Amino acid sequence: MSFQYTIWILLLPFIAFVINGLGSGKIPGKISGWIATIAIGISTFLSYRTAFQYFTSSSREQVIAVKTTWLRFNDTLQIDLGILLDPISVMMLVVITTVSLVVFLYSQGYMKNESGYDRYFAFLSLFSFSMLGLVVATNLFQMYMFWELVGISSYLLIGFYYDKPTAVAAAKKAFIVTRFADLGFLIGILMVSFYAGTFDFEVLTRPESLQFSTAATFMGLSTITWALLLIFMGGAGKSAMFPLHIWLPDAMEGPTPVSALIHAATMVVAGVFLVARLFPLYYAYAPTALEVVAFIGAFTTLFAAVIACTQYDIKRVLAFSTMSQIGYMMLALGVSGYEGADGLGYTASLFHLFTHAFFKALLFLGAGAIIHAVHTNDIREMGGLRKHQPITHILFLIACLAIAGIPPFAGFFSKDEILSAVFANHPIYFGIAALVAGLTAFYMFRLYFIVFWGKATKYDQVPHESPAILLIPMILLAIGSTLAGFIPFGQFISSDGLPLASQINWPIAITSVILALTGIGIAWKFYKVESTSPDKVAKSFGTLYTSATKKFYIDELYILITKGIIFRLVAKPLAWFDRNVIDAFMNLLAATTNWISVQIREFQSGQVQKYAIIFISGVLIIVLSYIYVNR
């Protein structure tokens, strides 16, 4: 069984990137869009074929489809570029290509009147290429390479409207924050590879074949724990986990389809994928690190859900919702065991990743359709849209139901698995997770009711239903959001590679549905028609509410640290020091030399009489010394 052709899944978007990039300005916009879309379309087809071929074969072994040495460091360490197929990478291939294809199609309509259409598709192709490369990486270093490429394409796409200062700032922030996290990732990779002697996942995912000296410790934790914590830091940065989440809300400055693809469905889950990829290593060597993963996940999911309830920018609400859902996935991974039924958390996490990609992308595309129609992001300026955009309304509702976890939509199944996995392992985290399930339903339906019901707002232009080119991709995703939950996910993906029979855990399912319905109910009461009760409730929460609207002042804290401390108190004085101390020292040397020479110069005055005086006194001294001293 050969998987050689999988190389084309990666190469086609890359070729599209090169063509669109080099031909920028020469190829008409329409054609460049179609080049990219067709390329990703073929990739999608190939991914489905791969998935079919891979999952129908009986074994769930890792398959190296392609491999070539890219760079050799020393006798043991080398970077290979290749394609590793195993259940999670194949699953990711499917998710990424599907969402990419949908977003590419959608973009054809959404970006139609923008300048830089070809540039947009070039960057989008670059992103798809890098994201695909990331998930099929055969080793940590390849993953890191594509990780960086994903980061840069995210930077380029957030800053797509590069003449808008806020977009530029957001792009810069996103890149630098994730870069900072990647620093941890890189150091972690270096440490792991130093102890393991390899970057290869084939070896790293079989902890029994590794010999780590766990003896070496640093501040009470073994070095391997530190290494894995640092790697998780990289994942937390990309996946916008607290406290490295600050870039994600700002990243919404990018075009909306970009937010759907990168900042909802694919790139931001890279961190989850990373932890899942190295899960055996985490489980075997660094249970402490897994506890940290669970804690950060639990904290972020609650933290982001609370903020999401208070935001008024439609895309920011979705961004915080994304953070919250990724926190869910991290939590599930963190509490998961390794073998058999213990590994439910692992399966659940990836299942949620899978379903979340569909409904969150749908939510973003729906938001895009709304923004396209009403030309604002602020939900306070929207209302009653169900009459103007009936189809969008239905699609958005499906997505909201899916994310709220109402059966039979996809979110219900994956969320149920996560909740039961968390319940089995950690009751406190279960409390948080259940609370967040309710909150999620509340803030999503708050959004839904304000936008589609609520007061009938007067619009300057009457909003119109979106054209087919926007609706068809959304319909595709809506189908996915509805049906994806019925996939017997555990059959394909589990922590130990053996099929995991998962059935719905009814008590928990009923609890979560009740919670979700409560959330929806509250939202219905507050927002279906305009009322003052939300404000009253907000007032009763007092400072909690205000700080939540201000995103708990984390941004301000970062600005204080970066601008106030690093820029003003470190970099500026350093530059001053360089000019006025080190350089001044060199100048002082030169000036001293100069001064001495000026002093000495007086001897060579050119005055013949001065010479004569010196000459004669010299002679006299010599003569007298001969006469009296040296007798």
Added chain:
Amino acid sequence: MIEQVPLNHALIVTTMMFFIGVYGFLTRKNLITMLISIELMLNAVNLNFVFFDKYLYPGTLEGHFFSLFIIAIAAAEAAVAIAIFINLYRNIRSIDVEEVDKMKY
């Protein structure tokens, strides 16, 4: 025959002459005066030659010859020097030694 003047006396005179010349050379700013001071020194040396010849090696003439040479060279030197001074005066209207600094900077 008159009693000979002792050598010491003669040397005292020439030494005085020489140092008067030195003093003049060092203190005067006028180039002509400086030249005259140099002549004074040269003549002091000339006298020394003659005196030593006379007192220490009577009958020989080397000292005299040296003196004659020096007189000739001093004459040539004075000629050259005064030519320079004249030119200098034409150029800068001065023969003050401290103002001659054109070549210095």
Added chain:
Amino acid sequence: MNILIAHIAVPAITTLVMMFARTQKQVRAVAASGMTLQLLLSLILLYLFLQERAAGNEAVVLFTQSYFWYPSLGISFDIGVDGIAVAMILLTSIVIFTGIFASWEVEKLYKEFFISLIVLATGVYGFFVSLDLFVLFLFFELAVIPMYLLIGIWGSGPKEYAAMKLTLMLMGGSALLVVGILGVYFTADVEGLRTFNILALGQQHVPIEMQRIFFPMLFIGFGVIGALFPFHTWSPDGHSSAPTAVSMLHAGVLMKLGGYGCLKVAIFLLPEAANEMSWIFLILTSISVIYGALATVVQTDLKYINAYSSVSHCGLVLFAILMLNKTSSTGAVLQMISHGLMTALFFALIGMLYSRTKTRIITEMGGLMKVLPFLSVCYVIGGLASLGLPGLSGFVAEMTIFVGAFEHEDLFHRVATIIAVSSIVVTAVYILRVVGMLLMGPIKSEAYNNFPKAKWFEKIATISLITGILVIGLTPLWLSNMIRDSLGLIVDKLVLK
């Protein structure tokens, strides 16, 4: 004719021919064709070198040639190249080739300008091919001196000050070098005739007490031109005053003489002292790396930004060399090449932008992406290479260095490495700051719309440099292997502790 002699002869002949050229056109044509020929020669050299190696020629240096100059003192004109030298020669050829095109529009004393520039390049070529310490030093000086004229006459701003400062500091380094070289020459326990030949000296042993004296001299001597903290201050002033092509050549190639010399002279000839004293210099270079990066963050002049970032990047070269193992040394050479291409690209672009906007202060510019898309994209690519994006040369070099540095297990090296690694974040900060302020945002002034588009010679210059960056970034294996194979001799002498 020996291909290495051709490498020195071609520039020399080019300058001679240029003497007879009259118009600016002729001068440019001669310079451009001479340097194109040189670039082709270097590519042929690379091809021949790889052929020889593939054919199993294991000699340490290839294409050797030897002429006695002064037999009684052991001075001879010995030339030959190993993989490192081949790589550096290729870098030099690309940079000087693009440098000619970047200075296409020099008006003032154009003939003298191109002659000085090519004489400088001749010195660099000589430096890389020579195997004799004396000749090496001779060519080193030949490369440094024209710099004074090039900055002093064709520079901008406080050019006399900058030229004087640069030359004096480099001369100070040279003074240490002379002492160091003579020290090695006289203390190596050679039987019979003393020799300046590096390979012959490498087989001799210098007493450890003497090594302790001469290693710092050689290392600092070369370190001055390699921008070793705290001897780097000539770099910001020198670069900001120098004309475009000179900045390119200086930051792109001349600063690499320092790293090359440290590796192939200081460490190769005095390995025991290198082992013993590397920690002192490691502290300095770690400071250099992070300090240069942090100082860059607050600069506003484009050339200062690039100069300080060069301090950081070249600091990383010396840092890697001092890690004293094969991997990191490979990384050091890769970083030299990568930084050479990158920084040459930056300086070329800065020159091109300056010729249009008449300012180099980033706060006074903005929105260039709209009006100068080609140059802006080139700048972005350069920036991405600088912050270590995979697929571009910087990544390969930095990662090799970091992996190499991580081979040391003790806490001191670990801490130094982590300090150096953290510079990648700061690098991202200053690169994106410049890109954001300079290229993005709204167009700053109406006059920008009248800017001429990129001209053909500007395109040649930038595209050739970007090609280099991409080739190394995408297919690094051959280059890294070529360098690695040449390092055996140097590294094997080091006793790792």
